[in-house]
Amino acid sequence: MKEKKLKYTLISTASVFCFLLIWYLIADVFKVFPSSTFPSPFKVATAFVRKLTVTTPDGGTLGKHLIASLKVVLLGYLLGIVIGVPLGILMGWYRRVDLIVKPLFDLIRPIPPVGWIPLMILWLGIGIQAKATVIFVSAVTPAIINAYTGIKQTNPVHIWVARTFGASNFETLLKVGIPSALPMIFAGLKVSLGASWMALVAAEMLASTEGLGYMIQMNRMVGKADNIMVGMITIGLVGALLTYILETLEKKLVKGGRNK
Amino acid sequence: MISCKHVSKTFENNGQKNEVLKDISLEVAENEFVVILGPGQCGKTTLVNIMAGLDHETAGSVTVNGKQVDGPAPERGVVYQKTALFPWLTVEGNVGFGPKMAGLPKKERKEKAKHYIDLVGLSGFEKSYPIKLSGGMRQRVGIARAYCNNPSVLLMDEPFGHLDAQTRYLMQEEVERIWSQDKRTVVFITNNIEEALYLADRIILLSNCPTTVRNEFKIDLPRPRDYISPEFLKLREEISKHVETTE
Amino acid sequence: MKKKFQNSKTETVVYFICSLVGLLIVWQLAVSFTSLQKVMPSPFVVLGFIGQSLTQKIGGKILPLHILASLKRVFVGYFLACIIGIPLGILMGCSKTGKAIVKPIFELLRPIPGLAWIPLAILWFGIGETSKYFIICVSAIVSIILNAYAGASQVDQTLVGAARMLGAKPAQIFLYITLPASVPQIFAGLQVGLSSSWMAVIAAEMIRANEGAGWIITTGMESGNTVQILAGMISIGLVGLLLASLLRLIERGLCSWNIQGR
Structure with a gap:
């Protein structure tokens, strides 16, 4: 073996x-291919080290762009899950909320988050608000869907048990519904994170003055493929790192393993 | 004809040895219906898998029709506890799967499948998917599928373990009927004494963990048997005593 | 039981219509009586604009043709992603050696979001159609590969054992067991991949294009035309919905065995 x-x-x-x-x-x-459009791995590695200190041609070091991106993505993402998860839970548990909110949600959901960018830029400018709103839209959808599905999949037997022991509807939600939905909710948080990161890149490419998406877009205009690849690799690495942090958190928080 | 000689099986997991089967020797004659009766979870399925050729013994040897078992072969058919039907195939497709693998033309395949679907009493359900069938019907398909491949040996691994009591009785009668009409060498695994007594020519009683052969009973009652005849109940009580002492 | 089910279905429909009408009324009222009217057109203006643009051109093309242009890009890129992704995923799921070769490279590239490839794609393939196909393909392929892989590697081993006992050879097991058993998972991947493609085409068109649904909303932004943006967004949402339903329909036809009691 x-x-x-x-x-x-x-x-x-x-x-x-x-x-x-x-x-x-x-x-x-x-x-x-010419090395300006297809740099070798060594060129990319050199560019990576250089980009840590050099600000040309996009006006910032790698660190500065990274922090700018992280700030926006965390703001939008946290807002998205803080609103999305409770909303999903309420929709899943209370039939009345479900009937009122679900159709509205279903009306808005098919529009890809990226499609919101122009409207948000027009309304809020190219600052942090527009980008954070777009990321919020990306993050909130999977958070709602998964929390909703997780609650809906609660084993009815568990609910009956809680009820026969005299738990109120709200207590049952707290003690049975939410714990059993937790694995699904966490899966949603991961999807949300991926979607947020993707939306951030798109938003920064379209309208921004800093950030990783802006960085790769600017380097395209001056034709520096090595810097683009540095940006892409950083985006990939940070995305993987954020997912890893979330997974570690999940292992600590979800007791009794995933229910099959 | 099946012959197991001193078969042992030890699983190794992270350096920990777990002996499941210990020195099992048994013989099954041609067209004999042997029921292996054993308690608990230990080893019975492993024994079936070894006879089937899906698993290998760590010591001893298994021969079927005089040949050493060293892999799956169509001469041995298996009926599983969880039916293991192919959910994307209709009843007809499931039953005709073996002949299809053997390269039989479509028309012959269909005729053959039809014959065994009729035999297990599922005429009219040829085009149904397994998901639409009840537990008992799925087991019928499983039996027809095994039969359709024309095996000389049928291995049945607790086929009725998941069925409700009523359906279970019905299926026991069905298996008896089907087997009487089209005899094969059968090894039938169960933990239900009544089921064993109803079906078996011979019962082999196993002990638990590691599994060994504890006892053997020849059942000479005339078929079809009556669950509440005095002879049946007497044998049932006798075997119960042995089972209890093995627990 | 059945009657109750039907009742709840009508109830859902009624609530859906109510909230749609409610949304339109709130929208209209907000535009009529608050300062929102400065940035937001009334819903009827937007719907009217959509109706109008069925016959009147926006930047050289009527709305349906813009949508068609986007759809054409999606189909080329998505089709590429399918014919590369499904076999690759199945290879990873079936062969341990294949998995050992492909998986690490896939895992290296996977965390990079599809849209982050846009600048490189434009640099490599120019601003024409090829770079858009590339971006759509890259965006869709990840979930297609992942699901095909999951499907092929999670085949129930009892079924494989049963097939072997019935005389199936390895090639027959692959053809008659592994493939059909993975189909539902593959379709789950196709579904996610399709919505990723749709998103990718919008993003790609927003960055560089002179036609398509994404182009409509960015030009709307550039000229400060909120009506056009909203009309574009609504069309994008509708088409996305339509694509998803279409695929679900195909899945229903192909996997009827997997759908319980219909």
């Missing part, structure tokens, strides 16, 4: 290595 595991780890390492090697060969050895 262990030998097999080792074999697959080796294959995986070799595969990543080959990927980088082919990238290197295409870019630097055979020079299939």
